[in-house]
Amino acid sequence: MADKAQLQEAIKTQGEVVRKLKSEKASKEEIDEEVAKLLQLKAQLGGDEGKHVFVLKTAKGTRDYNPKQMAIREKVFNIIISSFKRHGAETIDTPVFELKETLTGKYGEDSKLIYDLKDQGGELLSLRYDLTVPFARYLAMNKITNIKRYHIAKVYRRDNPAMTRGRYREFYQCDFDIAGQYDAMIPDAECLKIVYEILNELDLGDFRIKVNDRRILDGMFAVCGVPDEKFRTICSTVDKLDKMAWEDVKKEMVNEKGLPEDVADQIGEYVSMQGGQDLAERLLQDPKLSQNKQAYAGLTDMKLLFSYLELFQVTDKVVFDLSLARGLDYYTGVIYEAILSQTIPAPVSTPTEQDGADEGGVSVGSVAGGGRYDGLVGMFDPKGRKVPCVGVSIGIERIFSIMEQKAELSSEKVRTTETQVLVASAQKNLLEERLKLTNELWNAGIKAEVLYKKNPKLLSQLQHCEETGIPLVAILGEQELKNGVVKLRNVASREEVDVPRADLMDEIKKRTL
């Protein structure tokens, strides 16, 4: 516990920081952050009566999901999981933290974003950064050579808030991967089919899925004359083409990365190319590219991939695009990324792109991404045995926020419960009768509520239905009890009908299909 005078001093200093930021009109986020620190200091000092004052907030970069957000989240998950199951996927789960060294060396530059746990004695642990590395660790550890699995769980990134305004630090990933030694491009094509299905069913408007291949990129750099050691950095510059004009990308290549201008121009020609199977065929005839072993293999596979995509009827949305250059170290073959065509404007300071699809910097509208990573599992195997893998990550947080905005704009109210009927009464002293009927409904599997009041007003009972979207009210009164009936009221139409108690369950089921 810090000394009281020290604390008071710290509070004073921190108060200056806040005032300064406010006077400078700093961003709301920055100010909030410093205010939170101030409150924490004040809390340490204790409140007016020595009472502990809590800072009422979630950790920076995280958020609660309220019931409405959860209802939307459940709907999105159901669509995605249905597709995964339709394709015969199993599911697994892994712990939220891994041994620190399991994650070390898998993410390149991004490793600095990993959350470490405090050393409280024992192992050094870190929160998972994605689901792919834990999946590879799981395969190697259990010596699994074949699996088709999905995994939906939260991952953690200490993103620099100044750089990545509005990104969450805790967010969902939603991964589907196929591991195993199979004939070329069949599982790869299925991953693209799944993205296509999911984006169609989520009804987010038109979209395109860009496809490229790490080997084609590397071959292209080689034949254009990029030195080997610059492949990575030039690749990340190419990756900016979805946000920057070619002229600016070229400038970066030449001025910042030191590429000769004619090399940059050659790259520029290639990365402007888009097409389908036809483009793969044309490039296989390209005198330079076709001589590069890597590029040749990549182009041959691309041609084969498109023949399967044709059979899967998804070529209307899939584009072979040589400018696609996803950043992650572990990709070895085909890579892809799905982009929504119509940009739904995100409200200010609403986080975007914090999903799995943002690896390596992704254009606005990117909602899924993935590729082939044949070497990752081998990194974990003591004997380096490889298990080829291809997978896709659905950018679920972005989809959530689009669905939330759609729900805001729509007149339809999002229900957060599934209650079919409220058991109510207009008269006093019927609590026991209400509880008894509610119990009968529960026992019959009907979703029913009752207000926890001895004598609630009928109006407040009806209001509860309107607020929460309960469609039916079962009203009990002395007369109904005597006659062995229940008055069933339709909340929307206000129609009421007496139903014999014995028929009530069936009647409710019929009306709330």
Place this chain on the structure above:
Amino acid sequence: MADKAQLQEAIKTQGEVVRKLKSEKASKEEIDEEVAKLLQLKAQLGGDEGKHVFVLKTAKGTRDYNPKQMAIREKVFNIIISSFKRHGAETIDTPVFELKETLTGKYGEDSKLIYDLKDQGGELLSLRYDLTVPFARYLAMNKITNIKRYHIAKVYRRDNPAMTRGRYREFYQCDFDIAGQYDAMIPDAECLKIVYEILNELDLGDFRIKVNDRRILDGMFAVCGVPDEKFRTICSTVDKLDKMAWEDVKKEMVNEKGLPEDVADQIGEYVSMQGGQDLAERLLQDPKLSQNKQAYAGLTDMKLLFSYLELFQVTDKVVFDLSLARGLDYYTGVIYEAILSQTIPAPVSTPTEQDGADEGGVSVGSVAGGGRYDGLVGMFDPKGRKVPCVGVSIGIERIFSIMEQKAELSSEKVRTTETQVLVASAQKNLLEERLKLTNELWNAGIKAEVLYKKNPKLLSQLQHCEETGIPLVAILGEQELKNGVVKLRNVASREEVDVPRADLMDEIKKRTL
């Protein structure tokens, strides 16, 4: 990076530790832990060819869920969530970590088990220890005074492995809570109804739900002559009655906790009492207890509770038991705990009791627990505004392991996928036809798989079905293609029938209802 000579020295020392433990026949867990440390050191040194050698394990006290475990987990969750939804509950989610100070001072002694995150600059964070404190923080932060919500998520406890062999450090909690100012005991009764429903539907054999009240316990201690400052410690001794005989509990009270023997004997008389509404009525006549304000209020509520439990038809399993003494600081009223009657023997070193029901030490077989905590939300509110709450936590990990054991013993195989049909061929060069048909099935919403091989053997295709439980095979051959039919084979009966291609979807749906 440590100096190489230092590392080699550390490896040598650690090797000694492992050898010593082995020679002492220490527990497998202890040895594994030290071996892991040894491997980590060796990994730091680098492998034979300077290659990094990974320690292939999950963090201590955690585990992966494989597909079979996930299938069981999904089944259990579905039963539990259905019950929560039947009672009109919404759901929320909170981040996996909270500000450290949010958790501080809520768990008493157990606070030492909290996982802290490393201070990487910014806020001090800790992994959540349960879902109840984050729920209270959520209510206070959002000024919510009424909600009925469930929350299913993982929580984290650095349990001392020497003391609590086999407990998980990452495990699910499955909480249902009702917050709001309502008429007495109605929400409390609903919580018990939910426990009853869930345990019935999970089909885990007979069970009992013990009920008591913090106020009755405190009143009892007071009238027996326990000094105020010893309530807590005597309470935790009483809590051991489910594992220890009364004689031993008494010894602890007298010898360790310094209670006069006659005081202990008076407690002994009370805590041997079990019953229902009748017992509450009898104790209301007890000349000593009824004079204690706390006890009187608790007993009056207990009587009322049982009248509602009668209406909810659950009194065959619910017992008012004065020996129930759950430990957590925040309970203020009714407390309860569900116990399975028939003890299913847990396999050696399988974790048990790591669930929410274990708070304060719980008998073998405990699968749910909870109670009323009217003061917790007020601890977070700057003005101390109270939101009365009552809730229950289902001990889901224990239930998982019982279900897993049941599945092991059962002849029925647990399916990990829902695939309805495999598209197969007995002949070569039909990959494209297989993919085309599979695509048609997917588009019709049928769960279908196809092997990722150009020319798989029919036998290996059938084997895949038997291994994964796929009930149907749609077989394509030249002849079938010519005739516009598909041969539909029942994997179990081996019956085959030619189905016109146009009827295939309906036929598959009909056969896999």
